[in-house]
Amino acid sequence: MKSHQNSAGIAAAWNVADASSVVYYLLHGLQHRGSDSAGIASADGQNVQVHKRFGMLAESFNANRLAELGGQYALGQVRMATDSDIGTANLQPMMVRAHQGSFAIATTGMISNAPSLRKHMEADGLIFQGTSDAEVITHLIQMAPGKLVNKIETACQILKGPYAFILMTRHTMYAVVSRLAISQLYYVPYQDGYLFASETSAFGMFDVGEPIAIEPGQMIFLGRHGFTTRQMDVGAKYPCAMEAVYYSREDSLFQNQSVHKARQKLGAALAKGEDVQADIVIGVPDTAISAATAFARELKIPYEIGLIKNRYVGSTFVRPIKEQKENEIQTRLNAISSIVKGKSVFLVDDSIQKGKTAAYLCRLLKEAGAREVHLRIASPRIDHSCFYGTEYIPRQELAAANYELEEMKEIFHADSLRFLKLEDFEAVLGDSMCTACMSGRYFGKLYDYEFRKENENGRSI
Template sequence: STTGGSVIDNAQPICSVSAAVNLALAHNGNVINAIELKEDLADWGVEFHGSNDSEIIAHLLAHAPGLNWQERIAYCMRRLKGAYSLTVMTPTELIGIRDPLGVRPLCIGRLSGGWVLASESCALDHIGADFVRDVRPGEAVLIDADGLRTIYKRAPDNGRISAGCVFEYIYFARPDSTIEGRLVHSSRAAMGAALSAEYPTDADLVIGVPDSAIAAAVGYSQASGIPYAEGLVKNRYVGRTFIQPDQSLRDLGVRLKLNVLPEIISGKRIVVVDDSIVRGTTTPHVVSLLRRGGAREVHLRICAPPIVSPCHFGVDMATRPELIAANMSVEDIRDYVGADSLGFLSHESLVDAVGLQRNTLCMACFTGEYPIPVQLEMDKLALEA
């Protein structure tokens, strides 16, 4: 979730016109020095129509000093701090840019003699494009009539290799996507298997909270030998609830999102695998549904460690007070959600399941250790002023 409210003027793509270029931009991530950049652009005479960081990036690219794209992008990447995977279109070019830490994914595809940029590789599959490779952290690629080429590279200022968001593997990415060479489905299945080893329990069935925890639930079932069953049904017309812009919409989404299959779970001891617990909005409702459906015991197993710190890089969890694990112990959370037991995946097992080196991942929401300096609390609507 980028900085800025959910209003039409903040909808992407963002367009910007200058004496040098005419461009449209789409952005995944969050720029943490957006206020400073907006003030500089205002001093240059730039007018703003929305109130998000994506518009700031678009105007910065359009008005940056430089004789060509390489020079303009170099200037922008020196100024931008935070997470940004960008696709930029001009009348004759397609450009992909990924921040030096590579926090958010971005990949390149080939289609009928043309080129495609996408956040996830599964998008390429849907249009019949072939995956070529990921845009590398700190890389800018340009595509024009002459084909694809790298026009700029920038390493992180702090000497890190990269800091890809581990939450992509847990929740955000689709299971049929590949990120940094790792199939997301395989990572989630490995998370479930690791949960089985870390928190074994006597139970009759394993179920997953649809859709993001299904692969992990199957992994738990296979590793534990406890049968897997579909005990919860998702309303396909309700989107992801925790990334809704306000709590009232999240609460409504939870009530509409799930229903239980009593014939499957009644009288059973259930292991429920879920991807994460962020605010604690969904989990009590899930446990209550299962109890009303006749479950004898409900044992929660979570594919992520406790989330104790805000995200500043594009996930809509911006303050500690809204994070349940930042304010309660595991035992208190268990009692609050009404489960018989609760287990969170360890940091070490999560890294092993993802299959990448720990120093290439951002795990700040679990550790409080950010890959670049950030202010401790972030106001998503700061640019509204």
């Protein structure tokens, strides 16, 4: 329940009736990934059109708007915004009108070498309307020679980092996952076509089979000849560990297991070796609830609902302005005094990044009458910057990178503090995932590292 990166959801429908409405419902299953903006583009074989705006999905679309979009093909995105990319030019799907024909694109993940690519393009006279990495992709595609499928492949050979995107023309669609598959894309057959989404929770309300992950370095092409695949590069899957901890919805899959079950296992592992006595366990809504209930069950002490979430306030990581993020921490959760008063409390959260939420919640519970607050984190210390997400956060802003455990305990006003050990975390989830923010183990060269460190507060794809 704090500011994390890598939060955008993309979805698409190919050759299905009322594709725009289908994508709308797919995006509903991804709304937790960002509520700053929503957009849908549609195609009917003749034209491509798009509607996008700031706000949540339901604020952006109604039945009339979806009927206007129509189409047999559609794609969409819901997204968070970082402090530096709140302009309308960054809203997606991004529409490109080129002499070869119009297309729309929706993206997730990150282009690691986007800053230097943008710098070279601007030096060559190319104009950017916004700050989104998606514009870098569209410029590379337009500059490359050959047919569109070849243009996309050429662009992908230049792009570095963990990204995924879906591109749609008036009669074709392309779904791409980079060779460094930290960002995922899934598809399922549906009606006479296919559905795509960046998280499996999107498929929940559709009668479909098991989602299939697009392979690293793979492009799926949908056109007159149906469904074809092209292996552009050899890669490997290293899904972001924070998907299991925070980003993904409980009914999604991570490494072929339920996210809810994975979080329960993390909570149970956290309880092993616990030497503090407390009266009750409280979980931070919503993403720490699964871990907290398992933590309580393992220790055989009561789990209580001691924090109430105001569901009419956005998540702390999906508001675009720093001051709004900090204010909303204080408005979206309330403590139930009758539950915590006079009690020694285990407060279980999913993770700590900057630590502002942790400090506020410990203080909130004590002001509500808690005698003690013992903070337990169901993931390892985040003490390295993420260079694979959508927002670069310097190490000097990460609590665990700058303070020892005892110092953090004092800063958070907690009576004790404990994180899940990395080896226990990997014992639950496996080690074939990206834990760079926890372990410092990065995958190869960190493209544009110095540029990003010195010149950026955060960018979104």
